[in-house]
Amino acid sequence: MDTPPSARGPATLTLAGAWRGARAMVPVFIPVFVFGAAFGVAAHAAGLEGWVAALMSALVFAGASQFAVLDLWQSPVPWVTILLATFAINSRHLLLGASIRPLTRGLSTWKRYLSMTLLSDLNWAALISAEARGERDLGYMVGGGVAMWVVWLSATVIGGAVGDFTLADLQRYGLDLVMAVFFATTLFGLRRKKIDDLPWLVAGLASLAAVWWLPANWHVLAGGLAGGVAGLIQYGRRP
Amino acid sequence: MNTTDALLVIFAMALVTYGTRAGGIWLVGFMPMSPRLEAFLRYLAGSVLVALVVPATVRGGAAAFVAVGVTLLAMVVVRRGLVAMALGILAAALYRAFMGA
Numbered sequence: 562m563d564t565p566p567s568a569r570g571p572a573t574l575t576l577a578g579a580w581r582g583a584r585a586m587v588p589v590f591i592p593v594f595v596f597g598a599a600f601g602v603a604a605h606a607a608g609l610e611g612w613v614a615a616l617m618s619a620l621v622f623a624g625a626s627q628f629a630v631l632d633l634w635q636s637p638v639p640w641v642t643i644l645l646a647t648f649a650i651n652s653r654h655l656l657l658g659a660s661i662r663p664l665t666r667g668l669s670t671w672k673r674y675l676s677m678t679l680l681s682d683l684n685w686a687a688l689i690s691a692e693a694r695g696e697r698d699l700g701y702m703v704g705g706g707v708a709m710w711v712v713w714l715s716a717t718v719i720g721g722a723v724g725d726f727t728l729a730d731l732q733r734y735g736l737d738l739v740m741a742v743f744f745a746t747t748l749f750g751l752r753r754k755k756i757d758d759l760p761w762l763v764a765g766l767a768s769l770a771a772v773w774w775l776p777a778n779w780h781v782l783a784g785g786l787a788g789g790v791a792g793l794i795q796y797g798r799r800p
Numbered sequence: 801m802n803t804t805d806a807l808l809v810i811f812a813m814a815l816v817t818y819g820t821r822a823g824g825i826w827l828v829g830f831m832p833m834s835p836r837l838e839a840f841l842r843y844l845a846g847s848v849l850v851a852l853v854v855p856a857t858v859r860g861g862a863a864a865f866v867a868v869g870v871t872l873l874a875m876v877v878v879r880r881g882l883v884a885m886a887l888g889i890l891a892a893a894l895y896r897a898f899m900g901a
Contacts, residue, residue, distance in 0.1 A: 788847020
């Protein structure tokens, strides 16, 4: 379990891997669908035509930033605010992508960058969780991403057309917590004995500090980087 | 917002978002792969997960603590992700139903 990724040879990108990844996403289909439908409803309420909301879900494919932009949907277009909000909310992808760089080893540049179009929290979490069990196929992330994209897009369309539930309903069923517990189970599988304790503690404290003291949406970036640096310092001090 | 603006906003958002998706591996590509860098990236992955879970739990209040706590406990006992997730969500839903949160 402590073998560095480099010792495990080049990564692959296969259909079989994509299928494994898609199946790993099944537990989150319902929450992703519910959030997508909620976005469809909210977009409709904000005055977006159905096809516009669907196009956004298809091309942007990043729920939190899509919700945020609905509040900014006005004329004249607040360009700077919209693009800054989009970047801030999605900047966590930078860390997700960086962390799976070793899993793109040996893949051609276009395969690597085409795969990244589907990078998202849930399929990334599924991939690194599988990597801890020996997975070396980037298709795992791509397949999970395609599955989520299909669910997310169809949910947006359906939500805009028929839905009338609210976020309060989601809370009652506890669905908003599915993401948190999904990440928690991933974290559990990722833990490598005691060497993770200190970096993870730093990450948790830094993310909370960012929630309290930084503008909204920077906590994942702050916590991730702080924990990574703490790990690096610990690595440097190891006998 | 008219249709032209709407399309421009969506394309601009898509570009910025793709930039964040591709930017991570692009930036790391400038650094030579070393055991040190790989160690950093592995700590990065775990730390990002922590930074996703911890604030969501704290902001979610008591029900979120119940959900995540029961899920982690269930992982220790049964070691099955799906079962643990289901138990965590069930516990949070019950908590909300009976505590009126």
